[in-house]
């Protein structure tokens with residue numbers, strides 16, 4: 171009798187382990203699924219950052235233009251300010267390049283059609299130029 175209870179107890183423990191396994195698997199799947207939306211969020215954040223930098227760069231270039239014209243008109247002691255704005259703009263461009271690189275690293279490279287070298291649309295299945303299937307294109311590219 172005690173034996174039966176022990177066996178039932180072991181069985182229950184077994185089932186418990188299995189349930190835990192399933193729970194972990196379910197969590198793994200959830201991780202897979204939630205990966206993409208967070209990537210999209212990150213890309214969106216980076217793109218907002220990028221447009222901010224672009225605006226800043228435009229402002230700087232406007233400022234430089236104004237200063238250069240003032241200098242042309244004979245205003246003095248502007249060189250330092252022009253130099254400062256140029257340096258700042260260059261730094262902004264470097265920052266922009268870094269962010270663009272990051273955004274590109276998130277997005278898979280588009281496939282190239284093996285026949286006509288046409289760049290296939292993102293997520294597209296067929297070459298929009300000659301109609302060859304993108305899947306084939308990928309296989310050929312790997313060879």
Ligand SMILES: [Zn+2]
Nearest residue numbers: 283286297300
């Ligand atoms: Zn093609």
